[in-house]
Amino acid sequence: MTELIKFLEPNAEIISKRPTIIAGLAQLLPDDCLITDERELVPFETDAFIAYRRLPLAVVLPETTEQVAEVVKYCHENEVPIVPRGAGTSLAGGAIPQEDAIVIGLSKMNRILDVDLANRCAVVQAGVTNIAISQETDSEGFFYAPDPSSQLACTIGGNIGMNSGGAHCLKYGVTTNNLLGLKMVMFDGTVIDLGGKALDMPGYDLLGLLCGSEGQMGIITEATVKLLAKPEGAKPVLFGFDSPEDAGQCVKDVIGAGIIPVAIEYMDKPAIEICEAFANAGYPMDVEALLIVEVEGSEAEMDAMLAKIIEVAKKHKVKTIKESQSAFEAALIWKGRKSAFGATGRIADYMCMDGTVPLSQLAFVLEGTAKIIEKYGLRVANVFHAGDGNMHPLILFNMNDPEESIKAEQAGMDILRLCVDAGGCLTGEHGVGIEKRDLMTHQYSKEDLDQQMAVRAAFDPNWLFNPSKVFPLEVREDA
């Protein structure tokens, strides 16, 4: 298929030295930590942005920070590009390798090293899954707050790379707000420790800079993350509306009234149908737009907040209000929402956009999205984090139809431009990756991008870490 997005031209010299490089890596790692057989490399050729695929030169799966450091040092000395990989759940192509690159996969570094409840934090290896931290601390009454939909699979290292969010970050913030420290291997194999169990790190806020740096600055091998006490209870409530405008206005007015629930999720009719068919969550089928609003606390607290939200919703002609009556029902409601991408994948191929817009622009951008989709003759399902304006239109298409694939990509780019023009940004939580790379010039000036690339160069002077990503290839010349 024709590819709209270009990767860097693979370095033929590196590729020609493949046997030497593999032999070099084999010196540094146990046998079962190095993958070179072509069939075994296939699972690493893409991530959740499946339209693009590249076989890497080799894959290494180190077991320790020292091994990561050895491999990075070797790659630095031999100028071999490196693509870091957690669980490969990136929706933006952040973990897609290239032909001249080594993939460093963190999947074997999956141990929780320390749970420190007195200081409400956990020290974990980068390959630990997001959900594992909450599972480990659940019985003690704690959890790790950021909850991307892929949390069963995605890793903390990947979460840091993409500054991942999730449905509940309206209240609890995204990864950067929940990270206390990390251990990272730098471009030359040096290992640095940043932050720790104290609330603020000294010096420049390198934790903040590294969060969302998309594997471009080093390989994170350990993280210290915040734990929070679990709420007394939580209750998702469904609010159905006859029009997307009413739902959008309702979100804006709830927030504007000073009410911050834990989550406000939005689904349009196609998304409701897809998710209900998958999860039997009890979503109302006779509405055009659905909000899942979650409140938490004790029964009294939840009732007090719900009463206020219902009051606002009534002003916006809410048609259905349905409270979950049990933990089972609540779990089903969230299962439906969090399975949205997977459930959509059962009926069609899809591309998931991730633009964020000011709340006042929600209705306008939804309408604009519908027009763009219509123009390209495609279908769309909208399911997203409305409370913070983070939109996820899922553009449905058939990947085996080259023409439709191109249209889907073009529609996606038009939608993201619309988000930026409405005062928002290209990506709220999925990252730029390769997917949105060439749109960066729409959001940033050349000086802005040059400055970002200059800072990047302080970490990776030879551009070996995830080199095809984030920064448009054509703006790199003078960096």
Next chain:
Amino acid sequence: MSEQELISPTSADELVDAVKSALASGKAINVQGSGTKNSIGNDVSANVQISTSKLSGVSEYIHSELVMTAKAGTPVSTVQKELAKNNQMLAFEPADYSNLLGSKSKQTIGGVFATNMSGSRRLSIGAARDALLGVKFVNGKGELIKSGGKVMKNVTGLDLVKLLAGSWGTLGIMSEVTFKVLPRPEAMKTILIKGLSDKDATKAMALAMAQSTEVSSAAHLPKSVSGAFLDGTFSDQSITALRLEGLQESVNDREKRLINALSEYSDLTVIETEQSAKLWQEIADVKPFCGSNSIVWKVSVAPSQGHKLVAKLAQKTEVDAFYDWQGGLVWLSLKSGHHAADIRQIIKEIGGGHATLIRADDDVRSQVDVFEPQSLPVAALSARIKAQIDPKNIFNPGRMSLNDDTMNKAAV
């Protein structure tokens, strides 16, 4: 410090011109808002002073979006007045050390973000840096750079916003900041536990933070300082303060549950909204140490370790201390000597953290690293970053490290 030329640009364009002109003539710049924190940091050797104080005013405030954009030199008090009109607030509670440092100026919103000045609610809501969504700043090449935006979630490119927050004017001069605001809580109550030792208070605070009652701040005020708070109401004993905020009914409900969880402590008092606000303001103002010239350190460590630092330091010198952030923020006032090496050594022994010298005379500040020295690779990395944003080292040279020359060499 020699006589400095003072420039106060009135627009972003003028700011760009001022930086370009300093750059062209090879002059270093002392960067400041209104200068309330001038006495924090190592001595800056600069020929020009650029103040953002005339870059003032709220540029955009859409209260229903919980977002405000203001020019960097806008006084924090102006921002807070605007927010109060819509019953909103800066949730991170900007700390203000003006009283502590004897400054009469009003701190600016840019200054608050440039120094990451967070108050007691930092424990739950986050720091100033967490609230900062977007910046416009002039870099060391004299270019106006935009980073971030005005939406809550944004992972588009590198987060230079975080890098600028807490950089103490060493990376660039902000012209405009966009930040998140939150609704002011309807009610506030503080539960006070009386008579606990520092160690027992640490345990009590951890217990409170482990409850599902959303304690927003936790502080411990030992007997030696408690008289400075609430007009001396509790001057004969230590107080451990736990703050609850939110909708009235919710606060009432959580108060009951928290008191229940604290049943092992017998001497509890609850203070209501007005008294609570006064207490937390006094904690934020570092009230016990205002109005003297003692040397004051601000130390950040793991919450469970703060009391150990104080106990160990007390074996070496006479020290007054109190705790915020569940025990993780320790304010130290020393009767004699700066004890920088002792403090930093103890911090290492108790598991790490960092100490910042907040109040000391010029003489002491010429001998002591005001900010915690970094490990060599991190210092070298920081120097490389600085060199990529401010290649000629014109912004606040030397403010964050006594050995600025070493840092520059590391960058090469």
